[in-house]
Amino acid sequence: MKVLVVGGGGREHALVWKISQSPRVERIFCAPGNAGIAQHAACVGIKAEDVAGLLDFARREGIDLTVVGPEAPLSAGIVDAFEAAGLRIFGPRQAAARLEASKVFAKELMLKYGVPTAEAAIFDAPADAIRYVRARGGPCVVKAEGLAAGKGVVVADDPAAAEAAIRHIMEEKAFGAAGERVLVEERLAGEEASVLAFTDGETVLPLLPAQDHKPVFDGDKGPNTGGMGAYAPAPAVTPALLKQIETEILLPVVRGLRAEGIVYKGVLYAGLMLTTAGPRVLEFNVRFGDPEAQPLLYLLRSDLVAVMEAVLAGKLGEVKLDWHPGAAVCVVLAAAGYPGSYRKGDVIEGLEDVPPDAMVFHAGTAVVDGKLVTAGGRVLGVTARGPDVRAAIARAYAAVAKIKFAGMHYRRDIGQKALART
Missing domain, CATH: 3.40.50.20 (Rossmann fold)
Known part of the structure; x- marks a missing residue:
């Protein structure tokens, strides 16, 4: 085919x-x-x-x-x-894709069908949103309603930071039409995790739980990016918790959409905060996450095409996923300036020296005059498997050490939260 x-x-x-x-x-x-x-x-x-x-x-x-x-x-x-x-x-x-394209649609669907999520207020005018965060006080999260390449979320420590985020999104039009409305949400505490699942509109088949690293700097500091690295499986999501996420979040959303006349077929991604009161939805994506797809697909032993065909045929209930043992880690190498305005055209060197126990997935690259050069903010995703997460981290960073380009930067703590738990 x-x-x-x-x-x-x-x-x-x-x-x-x-x-x-x-x-x-x-x-x-x-x-x-x-x-x-x-x-x-x-x-x-x-x-x-x-x-x-x-x-x-x-x-x-x-x-x-x-x-x-x-x-x-x-x-x-x-x-x-x-x-x-x-x-x-x-x-x-398209109707199902609104789950990611409109955070308001997603929030209203979750509230209607009892899916646990953060409390939120929705605003069409910046003045109203600013009045709300001033009156509310304390930390909060400001989100552009529409698609913003993973960068439309600001975790604000105080009302002043929230006000700056609202002005940046709604008045300065940092994300264009995606910022015509904003959500101001309560700031949840806990560890984040990503749970992706195949679904044919009836059956939900979760993949291994993963953990993304959104902020640009070590220790989850700095502005959000599209993702600076990921690993799987994430020990924060135990088998029992994964089953709870399936029954309390994934299935209710798929069934809720069906009740609204929308049959969801594809991959459903739940970005979660693991709070002391249980998992809460931060966001939904309607496709494989990036960079979560890299370690997840590197670990998947099953034929992906066969799984996709089962989804399209409505026969996902007949599928069981087969995984390589151990863990996988992906470290993103970013261009100078990312996640802000970044440089392009820097020559990439060292890929031929990467050990065979690692895989380098290209994110933003091009060939110019016969040379491999940077062509995006996130340039490469260096991914490795290991018998456990510690070994996978070591192999991934050993591969990273072989690669260089001007201005290259990356997080040096991908997977450390897993080590802290194990």
Whole structure:
């Protein structure tokens, strides 16, 4: 079969790499892809948001299965368009993708169907939001309502910081239309975790629990990024807690959507805070997380294409996931300036020296004049497996030590929370 993967980041490299291992797959295309993806797939010069262009390409090439990586084309209705043309595509339809595209929609759905989440107030005008945080006092979380590439959330320590965040989002239009409304939420305390699950609209099949590292600096300091690294499995989510998350969060959301006339097929990602009162939803994503996809897919032994086909056929209940033993860790190498304005075009060196027990997933790379160069904020995701998380961390950072480019920076504490627990 022919497969088209939509997107061009580290998540998509991991998807292409994993899909390439399926015995059913003869050829893979990726749009637009990147320099690393080009090692496994034919890269096509079509942007991920160009639904019409992607649909035309899929028809022309006789694509048997399209797999959507990023959130933007899902929110734009790519699944609806492909299905209307009779083409198989993995991912939720536009109505279901609102779960990520609109934090207000997600919050209202959770409240309606009893899914545990943070208390929140919603504002259309910055003056109203500012009055609220001043009257409320204390710490809070300010969120842009729409898609903001993982950067539209500000954890504010006091009302002044919250007010600055509101002005940045709503008045300065830092995230464009995504910031026309904001949510001001209570600030939950605990450890964060990511639980992803396949679902066909009836059955929910969780993957191993993972943990992302959003802030740019060690010790969870500095502004939020799209993710500076991740590992799996996360020991903070015990088997009993994972079952609780499935029954109290994932299943109620899928069933709630169905009650609203929305059948959710694809990957459902729950970003959680593990509080003393139990898990609480911070956010939902409607696709594989990035960088969580890298360690998760590196650990997955099952044929990913077979799982996706079971989702589309409504037969997920017949699937059992098979995993490599141990743990996997992904360390993101970022460009100078990221998560702010970042530099492009710096030559990347040392990839040929990376040990064979690590995998380097390309996130923001390109080939210019025959040289591999930086082309995004998050450049590479250095990923390794090990018999336990300590070994996986050591292997990942040993690989990181072989790579260099001007301005390269990365967190040196990926996975340390797991060590603290084990």
